[in-house]
Amino acid sequence: MFLRLSKLSYTYPNSDQPIFQDLNWDLEGPGFFSLFGFSGVGKSTLAKIASGDITGYTGHRTTSDSATLLYSHNNERIPGWQTVSEHIAQVTPPQKARLCREIAERFSITANMDRRFARLSMGQKNRVNVLRYILQDFDLLIGDEILANVDEPTRNLILFEIKKLFPDKTFLYISHNALEVVKFSKIIFVLPQTPDGIVTKVLTMPGLDEHAGGETDPRNVERMVFSLLKMAGSGEA
């Protein structure tokens, strides 16, 4: 699966200044990738342009033939009239019912399946949302802060599970957590902060691409986190 944005320029409605100008970006899956940058730099906007949720840009967006791209964010809710299990049963392809039960068990949401979404904690809501998305047919799933309210050990477990269960799929994970991004990603795409607020390039940095059971030298992780933050702040690769 590949995604290519060429000469991309985009200006928000009612804004005089573009946020992206002549931006080029290539993403070639499968694997677990991340999009990193400080708040307000345009990560969600770029992700929505990539998924096709935002139009009205100039430049070209190319994807592999008939690729299904999904974009999800952490504020999504399921319809309030359904319980979690009713909703999941409705939106899960029948052939994935068993996988659904397994993932629900691993994500520790089985006990909440008969509850309505409004009755769940923020972290449980995030997990239910991730569950329903990963059970869809997709080639690229963009997760915009999709685990923002989940505690760190559970978040790590979920990310390891996703990498293990779907090695042939492409994930683009958007997070402000530099440590997590460094540990899990194959490649980290960085949107650098610029003085005029116009992003003209996407920087890349290799991640550690850790899998369950893997252990990286903490000093190496620390060094990479520092480099990533420096790259996001100054735009220096």
Added chain:
Amino acid sequence: MPFIQRFLQFLGIYITGVMTLWGVKYFFGLSDYLVPPPLELLEVAASDGIRDLLAAANTMLVAVAGHFVAVLLATFVAIIGRSSTLAGNLTRMAAFNLQAYPVVAIAPIIFLFLGDGLASRLLIASLICYFPLLLSFIGIFSQPVDEVEHFFKATGRLNISLELKIRTFENLDKLITVIVGSGTTAMVGTIVAEFLAATQGVGYVIRKALYQSNLAKILIALFLIGLFSSIYLSLLEGCGKLVKKRMIGI
């Protein structure tokens, strides 16, 4: 206990109003012909009460029917008007322009064409509560609920019926408030229609009493209007609670 609460609120206002009227009467020494004494009010209630009660019940039935028609029509038109197609844009433009024109002003034309029977009362009652309903419904149905709709849209599952269900559910409280609120307008519309030209209903009773300068009869009619309004609005609130309980499950 929504009915008792509503009725007691109305009763409080009604009694305060009548007491003030009698206070003015005795303070300024106004004649019994202008403001009837308490005893005359009771006599009129005893002699005409049942007949007027039936007239008020008749008004309420017409208001309920008119309100029902208005809700159905507003829902149907708002479904068309919510879209950004040419038909949707035209519907919205027509709705915003037409609602600015007072229905009472075209009521005489309706009576000329349809006569002074049920059809005219029903049509005027419907039209008076239809436009406020329509504008609210268009607003609600055309406002996306992205947090819920996004998943269905992204996975190709969002159809018109699901979209409307989501928007209705997310705005249920607002919808119920608008429908209950327009119940009062439906009652007002029916009474206005009856007052203008009809030959039935409590509006007609008030018109006759006005020609006879019979304030006692008007006061009885006002009491009955308050009574039936309380009944109808309580019924609507009850239905709203039932719908909420069924949809939300609490």
